[in-house]
Amino acid sequence: MNGGLLGGSAALTGTAPSGATPEGPGQPARGVPWAKVCTWLAMALVVLAFPVVFPTPAVTSIAFFSVIFMAAATAWNTFSGYSGYISIGHAVFFGSGAYTLALLAVHLNLAGGMGIFWLVPVAGAVAMAIAVPFGLVALRTRRHTFVVMTIAAFFVFQLLAYNLSSFTQGSAGVSLPTPPWTATGFNQRFYYVAVAVLVVALGLSVAVRRSRFGLQLLAIRDDEDRAAGLGVKTTRVKLTAFVLSAFSVGMAGAVWAYFLGEIHPQFAFTALFDLSVAIMCFLGGFGTITGPLLGAALLESLQQYFTIQYSADNLYLIAYGVLFLAVIALLPRGVIPTVSGAYRDWQDRRLQRRVETVARSAGATGPPGVPVLERAASSARAQER
Amino acid sequence: MGTLLVEALIDGVLTGGLYALMAAGLTLIFGMLEIINIAQGIFVVLGSYLSYALWAHLGIDPFLGLLITVPALFFVGVGAEWAFLRRLGDRDRVSMSILVTYAISLVIEGILDIVFGTTFVQIRPSYSTSTWHVFGFYLPDIYVYGFALAVVLLAALFALMYRTRFGASLRAALQDRTAASLIGVNVKRVSTITFGIGVAATAAGGMVFGVTNGFNANSSLDLISRLLAIVVLGGLGSMGGAMGAALAMLVIEDVVAVVWSPVWSPVIYFLALLVVLSVRPQGLFGKVAARAQ
Structure with missing residues (x-):
């Protein structure tokens, strides 16, 4: 996480309340944003190399859950955030x-192994198929x-x-076929499949x-x-976003189920899911692209750590709630927008200082008639580039 | 079958009375503060646990204990409003309130888990198992007492709203916050007190819930989903709607449990909500919002 990402990606993180402002995605490209590209590449490298650097099963399991929730939070944000x-x-x-995934694997008598992962997109498609009637009713x-309405459908x-x-x-509950892998590399396989789901969810979110469709969603959010x-066409736009986000969430659920090896109604359909995902998005930055990634990585790893370390779910409930209340009170916009806003302010102040310095040195020599500060500002801007 | 059906109907009305009280609190909070209070469920359970603690450790009868638990929850509500909800801005207010009150509810749930453990408990005063025999029907005493309690408290709530000076300012602020503050109503104070009253209504509901059901902190999810369904069905902000919907939904649930199966009755309950709302998105008694939110 460095300044390049936070400052350089104003268009990506969409810190402006409305995408319709000039900072939105419609902004003309100013060449290749190298800082942004490098940051994304560095993040991708970190994500891909993580289980190689930290191969302990406890750590890779935490990493797996974090990536699953990063995907789920990104997908949730693609609908709710926008x-x-x-x-x-x-x-x-x-x-x-x-x-x-579980029922298909059981009813088709599939043997455990990589082949089961081909059911993941099927699971996403089923989730989409459910999202259409659900969205048609609820989005009225x-x-x-x-x-x-969503709570009712959930129940x-x-x-x-x-x-x-x-x-x-x-x-x-349903027991899934056990994968035939040994302990070494067991979590890693799930981890990389989860990363693939994350890439799909993130790709959809960025796209x-x-x-233009995203702008329409943001316009709906504003008014x-x-x-x-x-x-x-508000209903059509909302429904499309709803169905798209269902796809990635369905896939995340499928990978999650196979990793656990056994699912029960109260854990597969849990009310905690949406509320934790919502809190992740708000912590990182509601309606931004990178916010849900950060929020989910922080909160899910925290939760998994609490569960493993203290096997105390109630402590994590309290920590979660207090953290969220603190975020709302102190950083109501979420971490990413607050930090990137502070970075922009700092840049502005730096630019301002330069303007003043240049103005002092150029004040005596410039052609008459042009206000000194204006000249100074343009020369300072030229220096910035 | 016929007797069972009538009994289910009566049970539905009797339990519906308490849900009406809790839902009235929730809808009042929404009407006044434009806040959907997800924590209402955990406040009910908090009420149950307070009554349980008083009964189990001090031997105080749960109905008598209300003299302690109702004011206690009133102050919990006032404190929560003062500490967290007052800070909510106008932008995305309802959505933010859902998340903030959910966070409050998580914290309380975690604390209750630590203090009372996760095993189910139940308040069992001597009359909790006795029944009343009227016209050939057996009615559990506690349902009758609970219904009477709900009627008394709802009457008190309406008296407060329609017969006192505070009630007049409350109704004024409900109609138009700006205009009310212009004629000298302290809207902030009225809002805080209203939130306290809405939460205090859960103490009575929680006490009866704790006598009729085994509960733990996790029961709050079930309660809040029911209460929200009722409030939305009646039309958010409509007191009469909330009370009518509470009776209707609880009767539906009990009757379906008898006619078909108790396993499926909650499904019908939520399906009814989905069907009604897809026909009337503003709820049965709700007004169409002038503001698009």
């Missing part, structure tokens, strides 16, 4: 993805009613997983954020009535 519609029903997609309502699915026991094996008045 449109402003908070969903507490994405656990439906996570659980459906998990159950799709506006923001706070939508929240409750319906959890109860279905419990009660359709001939199909889902009810509260007994949406940089497209839905006005967006509709300007010709945005």
Whole structure:
């Protein structure tokens, strides 16, 4: 995490409240943003090399869960962060993805191994198929009613997983085929598949954020009535984003299920899922691209660490809640927007100081008639480039 | 079957009374502060645990204990509003309030887990298992007492709202915050007290919930999802809507449990919500929002 990412990626992280401002993705390209490219490459290298550098199973398992939640948070943010519609029903997609993979593997009598990972995109597709009717009903309502609709849908699915026991094996849960791998490299395989899911989720998020479609979503978030008045097909746009985010969440759920090897309705469909993902996004920066990555990496590893180290779930609940309340009170915009805003302010102040220095030295020599400060500012800007 | 059905109907109405009280608190908070209080569920459980602690350790009857738990939860609510919710801005207010109150609820849940453990407990005063025999129906005493309690407290709430000076300022602020503050209503203070009252309503609900059900801190999720469904079905901000919806939903749930299966009754309950809201997005008694949110 260095200044290059935070400062150079204003367009990427979208710190402006509205994508419609000049800082949005419509900004003309100023050549190749090398700082940004290098930062992303460095981050990719860190993510890829992590399990090679830290091969301990406990650590790779924490890393696996963190990457899964980075993908899930990014996907959640692709809908909720950009449109402003908070969903507490994405656990439906996570659980459906998990159950799709588990039930297909069991009913098709698949042997454990890499082959099962081919079911991951299938799980994503099933989650998308569920998202269409769910979204059509829930998105008829506006923001706070939508929240409750998603909660209701979530409970319906959890109860279905419990009660359709001939199909889902009810509260007994589903056991997946055990992978034939030895302990060395066991977590690593899951880790890299999770990274692949993360790449898909991140790719979708970036593509949406940089497209006209993404601008329409941000317009809905800022003022839905006005967006509709300007010709945005609001329902279609919201539904598309909802379905896209369901795809990645479903895949994350599928990989998660295979890693655990056994799933139960209360864990696959848990209300904690959406709320933790929401907190991750708000911690990092709601509606930004890098925010959910940072928030999920921090919080999920913290949670896994607490669980392994103290085997105390309630401590982690308290830590989570207190941390979130502190974030809302101290950094209401989230870490990434706050830090990058501070970096920009610092740059502005630096530029200002240069202007003053140049103005002092150039004041006597410039052609008459042109205000001194203006001349100085333009020459300082020229020096900046 | 017929007797069972009538009993289910009566049970639904009796338990619905308490849900009406808790939902009234929730919808009042929304109407006043534009906050969806996800922590309402854990406040109910906190009420249950307080009554449980008083009963188990000091031998105080849970109904008598309300004299302690209702003010206690009132102050918990006032404190929470003062510490966290007052800071919420206007931008994305409802969404942020959902997350903040959820964080509050996580903290309380963690603390309750540590203090009371995660095993289910239940308040069992002597009358918790006795039943009332009327016209050939068996009604559990506690349901009848709970319903009476809910009626008394709802009446008190309405008296407070419609017969006192404070109630007048509350209703004024409900209608129009700006106008109310212009004519001298201290809207901030009224909001804080309203939040306290909305939370205090859970103490009574929590006490009866703790007598009729085994509970632990995790029960709050089930409670809040029900309460939210009821409040939204009735129309957010509508007191009458919340009470009507509470009775309707609890009756539906109990009747489905008898006619079909208790396993499926919650599914029907939430399906009813989805169906009604896809026809009337503003809820049964809700007004169409002038502001698009």
